[in-house]
Amino acid sequence: MSHPLKVAVLGCGSVGSQVVRLLSEQAGDLAARIGAPVELAGVAVRRLDAPRDVEVPEGLLTTDALALVTRPDVDLVVEVIGGIEPARSLILAALEGGASVVTANKALLAEDGPTLYEAAAKAERDLYYEAAVAGAIPILRPLRESLAGDRVTRVLGIVNGTTNFILDKMDASGAGFSEALEEAQDLGYAEADPTADVEGFDAAAKAAILASLAFHTRVTAADVHREGIGEVTAADVASAREMDSVVKLLAICELRTDAEGEEAVAVRVHPAMIPRSHPLASVREAYNAVFVESEAAGQLMFYGPGAGGSPTASAVLGDLVTVARNRLAGTRGAGESAYADRPVLPMGHTRTRYHVAIDVDDRAGVLAAVATAFAEHGVSIQTVRQEGRDDDAQLVVVSHEATDAQLAATVEHLRTMEIVRDVTSVMRVEGDNE
Template identity: 55%
Template sequence: MADQNNNATGSGNHTVGVALLGMGTVGREVLRILGEAETDFTARIGGRLEVRGIAVSDLSRPREGVDPALLTDDAMGLATRDDIDLVIEVIGGIDYPRTVVLAALKAGKSVVTANKALVAAHANELQEAADSSGADLFFEAAVAAAIPVVGPLRRSLAGDKVNVVMGIVNGTTNFILDAMDKRGASYDEMLAEATELGYAEADPSADVDGYDAASKAAILANLAFHSPVSFDDVHCEGIRNITADDIAAARSANCTIKLLAICERLVDDNGAESISARVYPALVPRDHPLATVSESFNAIFVIAEHAGRLMFYGNGAGGAPTASAVLGDVVAAARNVVHGGRAPGMSTYANLPIADFGQVRTRYHVDMTVQDRPGVLAEVASTFSANGVSIKTVRQEEGDDSARLVVITHHATERDLEETVDALKNLDAVKNVRSVIRMEGN
């Protein structure tokens, strides 16, 4: 920990040695804001922050305004140095950052990370290392950048029982789906525009296939339900197959389509609890708060037993918003270095099991093309009923030699719905099942 000779607790004379690991978009913003607001940070912390080293992958690359003497390509050596109290990790990736962060925590250094993939994969291992050494582990920026949701789940709602955390946690996919809804454009058109604007990477898989959102869902479920949840526990589907026709069908149902991360506490008929963590595109009613989240913004909707319904909204990505969340954690961690004490960690005391995805219940929007003849609707309805799925509404549109049939169900299990769709595909009356999209928020 810090040199105690430097410590005049609460006097502002204590210096907190900081190691910054990574100088990408977020790292540059963190360093810039630390420099511009140095006096404010000192006042908020009760001591001075001093960046004593910056780990980068390429020392030959020029970095304007950065003292070259601070730069090193030895992140491990920097993170475990005796004069370092606090490590800020914004490298990205999993394996190498895990090694460095674990070493820092075991050496008693508090860690602030924005690395969602790392936290989603190894949260409990990292927290155990922090607990063993008495260090802090902060990761507000790992979920939805500047939107404060990790802190409320760890602290503000610690005295409550959270039942649902549901939200839009990926700005790229929200931008694409929002634009498809507003303009009637295709997925490919909007992905190209998102790439041109810098919302999507050259390889957009992490975003559009739902992996980014799944990492965040794992973190949120872990925090909300006090149980170990990793990325591999999250059912994950992306938005590549969403078409302009799907968007139009959603509009006809007075809904919009959003990629949702859903973390839910489930209770079976015997009162036994389990956890569902899932990511997929879903129809959301237009009067639901999440339906109004536009462009690249994020929002997280929480339902707790006593607090009721809460929503957190704001910029979920970008250098400055992410740096804001990182620096909020830096202030909290540095205050603990100066004044003593620790932040609440991740508790997994409940240790609830992960529910089988087939038992998850929701509503469904089933869009199919059928023969245009008498008796078809009865055959389709009978197929739903035979598989235990109740129909709420049916909409039919006539074509030249076929009809489009859109069925919205009551709540049913994933397994029953899957069996229903398989049966529909084997009906002579059904030419094809165009799409099956879940419905949430109602």
Template identity: 60%
Template sequence: MTGVPAQRPIGVAVLGHGTVGAEVVRIIRDDALDLQARIGAPLEIRGVAVRTVSPERGVPVELLTTDAESLVTRDDVDIVVELIGGIELPRKLVRAALDAGKSVVTANKALLAANTGELAEAAEARNADLYFEAAVAGAIPVIRPLTQSLAGDRVDRVIGIVNGTTNFILSAMDETGADYAETLAEASRLGYAEADPTADVEGYDAASKAAILASIAFHTRVSASDVYREGITHITAADLTSARALNCTVKLLAICERVTGPDGRDRVSARVYPALVPREHPLASVSGAFNAVVVEAESSGRLMFYGQGAGGAPTASAVMGDVVMAARNRVQGGRGPRESKYAKLEIAPMSDIITRYYVNLQVADRAGVLSAVAAEFATRGVSISAVRQEGAGNGARLVVLTHQATDRALSDTVAALDKLESVTAVTSVLRLEGSAE
């Protein structure tokens, strides 16, 4: 990539004119003079790719096109901003743009989690920029700190709330005592949940973001298929009640960390699941549709990034930050950070991951039940930290909190408990994260 004269306009193609795309177009047009001063050259929109061309879009009709494939390879386009969502069509368009030497800015976490290697290699081959700050946690700057600010540090753990829909639902359940279905309906009514909320509530959205974070933090390619995933659909009002009794709340967490394998070597764990979080942990206070990411590094210690994780304006802010960086590189003849994958760490299986657990059992209220339950934990080396009985008679429940144990040991214990005559049902199993023990 070579530099361009300072006053030659930088041509921008925007793919998609939805909530985020419309805001990006507005910023480029309304803030043109400020952006030119920051970049050293004017930004000019060369075209906006849409499904159908209609004048009510608020964009000059001559800029609208349904031919995205031709738009991304035009000679007067320097930067392609991909905001259409999905995987296969964006992959095709982004790849064509990179192959043509264009810089690409995308907010598409699913695309990146599925095709990181291919797109990074295409960018490398043409010495082009591939920026994606908006793909994780909306307006919160976390990608750039990981790739640049912490480039000289060793990151050990990244843990965060990266999906606003699920955080809104769990926060509301905690505050009101309502059940999951009732709270999801309210989230839909308020516009926090999509008509089909599966990607959010089943953890797929968070898993894509976890793959991106793990890849960057640990210099290893991690795809969405490498991320262990659980959603929040099984969380009950009773779980939140028990969490409050333990001075905890429940959050859907994306956790990426270095773990030591049996051979003593570092491995990568990337996982998404609902977990109990102690009230004193900084993530416990993140409520509503907000996101937060905590990075733990060897020299810098714990860093927390907090803010709006979704929405047109916040996401467009992150997109425009990338556009400005890519445009500056074009003006100055530079290039942004390349993909770092030198570590090539193995992915740790979920069965080896160690954490604490909360187990909720419905049991018969009679002598010997507690000792029988405790024996199953002890047999598999899972140490019990605390036990609490709730209710009596046929509705008796045991809430068991463990010390640290492997996921394999806990799974084996739950399977054994299910077979006990005195255990009516294992109603909930949640992990406990952020505890000092």
């Protein structure tokens, strides 16, 4: 068996502590699978005296992360501290120093992935990041390797467990957003400051990574249209239920055609209604799932726990085994694939469908006037129904597919109409075949 490979771990929080634990508990199996022992070279932390879920062997904790990753004997660096800095500088220093890197840092990859990919290519070292998108769910490797001979056309996913838990509770119990969020926080599914989750920032970063891999095009978080779930009401969820649908926060990455007829990438994160018959509708609690559509393989679904210390550490260790094998063989895995260089469509050009609830005057001609407003903006109506009478009269309209700009203009038009008291709900609809 070859000489031991030295691993430096950056961060010892919920994920880092589990990586350290698994490196110790599975040392024999890892050595057999890799072909060489793996030894922990050190663990970089902010505070040496902070409480931790695992006991780190004596002398391995350090607050000097830069010195650790640039040690000449370190072969592999695992980065699980998150954020942009100092993670970026430490990863770049590790690659420049000759170490291969495994990271779970979705925010950094979505903001500045190309800088990291170029540094890895220049250093002829691996940069792996399976744990960055969906915890234990293997989705990046299938996109990068298993489907490399296929043409992926769409990736549709629930990639944030906190928002899925909240929306699932709203659907199951009829609770409002604030009540469901409070329960998620009490159970530890949501942070004290849940902004990154409920406003869609976390899902947008993951969508950027998925789109980049699926469509061989550089996509950053700034390219992703993002809407959170803070405006989703119990009434929205009830309306979805009446349509035999559920509301989910979806990351949607797809190939579309632009105004010149050329292929383009559309990437968006927003709440949407999907029929209960769709596989993603059955994803409950804090679980994640990613639905992939490709020309040859057809429809594939990947499901499992999308966060948590142990599940995420499982993905990290999977990458570590691959990177270590490559290191021993003197090879490296696939790097960035951005050859297609497709443009990213603005959200206004993306074709979608709307569910619109409109409080209206209960009198003759209202339905015709509303239909005319849709037609004036080139939007066709798929279904319309009236609920209530008199002061409680409401029209619920589901459109056929149109550009988001056309649909948004229609909603603004409705709000100016004398017969319309209020547009109470606007939500996109996904997953139906028209």
